[in-house]
Amino acid sequence: MPTRLTPREILEKLVGFPTVSRDTNLPLVDWVEDYLTSHGITAHRWVDPDQPHKAALFAHVGPLQEGAIVLSGHTDVVPVDGQPWTSDPFVLTERDGKLYGRGSTDMKGYDALAIWALVEAQTRGVKRPLQLALSFDEEVGCTGAPPMIQAMQSILPKGSAVIVGEPSMMRAVTGHKxxxxxxxxxxxxxxxxxxxxxxxxxxxxxxxxxxxxxxxxxxxxxxxxxxxxxxxxxxxxxxxxxxxxxxxxxxxxxxxxxxxxxxxxxxxxxxxxxxxxxxxxxxxxxxxxxxxxxxxxxxxxxxxxxPGLHPEDNGEAEALVRAITGDNAGHVVSYGTEAGQFQDAGYSAVVCGPGDIAQAHQPDEFITLAQFAAGQDFMARLVTRLQEGQ
Ligand SMILES: [Zn+2]
Missing domain, CATH: 3.30.70.360 (Alpha-Beta Plaits)
Known part of the structure; x- marks a missing residue:
């Protein structure tokens, strides 16, 4: 039996890789690929020919057909240079109900939950497919996602709704600049x-x-x-x-x-x-x-x-997130994400992830245990819907 890790154990692993945008993310990608493979999930890479020390990773679980829900996160983090950290930024550390570490909120917390959900979907079996898309170079202008999306579309059946897990306190963000x-x-x-x-x-x-x-x-x-x-x-x-x-x-x-x-x-x-x-x-x-x-x-x-993320009329991604979270308010943000790039490539897209953007890029970046648990609850409900073919 392959080892099943909890979301927190996965997050500990991910934070331990110092994937600052200027540096390699391959050790992280290798680890995720090995972990998915150990659960019978085939992962695919897109290696940037101009920067062969960086790769995107994507995978598909469930029937080999179009219409997957896509969980999208980035693997890179911003630097810690010159920032006063109380504990090692690359060692996930719990204090006072919070998990500290670079990327805990932006956005390895979501990455960990997405990896967990993929294995959960594989283990439980789903009628509707689920995809994982992990990019790089998001923090330096979202330049890694467009070639990854192209590569995904040439290898995997096209997904229909994308949830980009930038920190939004698990609210549905339907537009950004x-x-x-x-x-x-x-x-x-x-x-x-x-x-x-x-x-x-x-x-x-x-x-x-x-x-x-x-x-x-x-x-x-x-x-x-x-x-x-x-x-x-x-x-x-x-x-x-x-x-x-x-x-x-x-x-x-x-x-x-x-x-x-x-x-x-x-x-x-x-x-x-x-x-x-x-x-x-x-x-x-x-x-x-x-x-x-x-x-x-x-x-x-x-x-x-x-590209900006345009609020969609009756968007599938938005409807899905609202159905799971019960959040019916409209939210937009002024920071950019990869959601606009997915929307440009023909997907319905929404931003929804655990944690508060206010903690992103900060010294002592953290995600609260409560937000991380809310993220896991979201993923568990999502997999249940996919099991039911919704
Ligand atoms: Zn981010």
């Missing part, structure tokens, strides 16, 4: 700062673009939001600059300045329109730079693009 992020490189022309009218200062030109984002944010804030946008906090699309570097010396007009520029769109704003607005602003600033020196220029390169 989309987002795109870019590197902007401003190339100026160096002269002594006493002659700055003959040079192009990349920092000062970048500042024009950055200050424009403040203006745009104020304009967006002043607009009357649509019904869908009004569900979000804040109920408008936001532009943000989070990183900047540049310059050589205090008395040289800066040759180069790089900053990141990102936006988070409410679902009825078109990201392409936002990209066009940014491009138009960059072109305007660049034209003024080139009027001083022809070599000056601005380059923009996309870092990531994440």
């Amino acid at each position: 989309g987002g795109q992020g870019f590197w902007v490189d401003v190339w100026g022309h160096e002269v002594h700062s006493s002659l700055l009218h003959t040079g192009v200062n990349a920092i000062m030109e970048a500042a024009k673009v950055i200050d424009w984002t403040n203006t745009v944010n104020a304009q967006e804030r002043a607009r009357t939001p649509s019904d869908v946008a009004a569900m979000f906090d804040p109920p408008w699309t936001t532009l943000h600059v989070g990183l900047i570097e540049g310059g050589t010396a205090a008395n040289i007009t800066a040759k180069h300045c790089r900053f990141d520029l990102g936006f988070r769109t409410v679902p009825d704003d078109d990201p392409d329109d936002w990209r066009a607005r940014i491009d138009a602003k960059l072109a305007e600033v660049e034209a003024a730079m080139q009027a001083v020196h022809p070599d000056a220029r601005i380059e923009i390169a996309r870092r990531f693009s994440l």
